Amino acid sequence: MAPTQRTDGPLLGVRDLVVEYPGKGFRSTPFRALDTVSIEIGYGQTLGLVGESGSGKTTLGRALLGLAPVTGGTLTFEGADISHAGRRTRRRLSRDLQVVFQDPYTSLNPSMTIGDILAEPLTVQGKTGADARRRVREVLDEVGLPQDTIGRLPREFSGGQRQRVAIARALALSPKLIVCDEPVSALDLSTQAKVLDLFLQIQKDTGVSYLFVSHDLDVVNHISHRIAVMYHGEIVEQGDAAQITSAPQHPYTQRLLLASPVPDPDRQQERRANRRRLIEEQRAQDERSGVAA
Numbered sequence: 465m466a467p468t469q470r471t472d473g474p475l476l477g478v479r480d481l482v483v484e485y486p487g488k489g490f491r492s493t494p495f496r497a498l499d500t501v502s503i504e505i506g507y508g509q510t511l512g513l514v515g516e517s518g519s520g521k522t523t524l525g526r527a528l529l530g531l532a533p534v535t536g537g538t539l540t541f542e543g544a545d546i547s548h549a550g551r552r553t554r555r556r557l558s559r560d561l562q563v564v565f566q567d568p569y570t571s572l573n574p575s576m577t578i579g580d581i582l583a584e585p586l587t588v589q590g591k592t593g594a595d596a597r598r599r600v601r602e603v604l605d606e607v608g609l610p611q612d613t614i615g616r617l618p619r620e621f622s623g624g625q626r627q628r629v630a631i632a633r634a635l636a637l638s639p640k641l642i643v644c645d646e647p648v649s650a651l652d653l654s655t656q657a658k659v660l661d662l663f664l665q666i667q668k669d670t671g672v673s674y675l676f677v678s679h680d681l682d683v684v685n686h687i688s689h690r691i692a693v694m695y696h697g698e699i700v701e702q703g704d705a706a707q708i709t710s711a712p713q714h715p716y717t718q719r720l721l722l723a724s725p726v727p728d729p730d731r732q733q734e735r736r737a738n739r740r741r742l743i744e745e746q747r748a749q750d751e752r753s754g755v756a757a
């Protein structure tokens with residue numbers, strides 16, 4: 465049974481978040497990866513964060529996980545400020561805040577069995593061996609993997625199966641929010657659909673929330689309640705998923721939508737022409753405003 469959802473405020477709040485990295489040269493200007501970004505994620509909700517490579521979307525996910533420096537603004541989780549949380553607080557937060565990475569193979573230790581991989585976060589949080597084994601069996605059922613998975617190594621599985629293992633690891637501690645960083649981009653289309661459906665079913669069963677990071681607007685639309693579009697470290701458009709994908713207002717969002725292929729060759733040619741036009745218009749606008757390409 466899915467847990468009762470809170471309604472007294474967002475699960476995650478991001479307000480005017482700024483992330484900067486030091487410049488490479490002496491006295492060089494810091495590189496601003498995120499510029500006054502603001503989003504919210506409700507309990508049991510999915511926010512799709514979409515943008516091309518280099519837009520800053522992965523940096524936002526890393527900031528939430530404490531892996532990128534917060535220069536300005538605030539991050540709140542269940543009302544508590546976690547902008548500059550220390551190691552002890554972060555360890556406690558890991559019970560409620562987990563991540564699924566893009567590559568399901570490199571994110572799994574190749575020398576450990578699946579059972580040990582899934583039990584590790586549980587034992588770190590103080591679970592007994594018996595409790596950890598019981599929870600491992602539960603999460604394998606949740607992601608549709610057989611019980612004999614426990615004694616096998618990551619290399620024995622397909623890409624889709626390994627991503628299911630990665631999802632199971634994120635679910636092991638029954639988190640409230642999972643940061644999904646391009647979790648299906650390394651998979652073929654048929655496997656992508658199965659894994660996306662798995663994410664949806666898990667959310668229905670457990671009430672977990674997702675920050676779903678992707679470069680593909682169609683993928684994000686399939687799973688998200690709301691969508692935020694990121695360009696050069698800024699949120700340029702956000703709203704309900706249906707509104708963003710059916711009537712995008714920002715030219716960059718329109719470009720992302722036109723990048724998705726369609727089966728009709730004539731329509732596809734027209735979409736490509738429109739996308740090229742929007743790219744040229746955006747490039748000209750960026751040059752006028754001094755934004756680097």
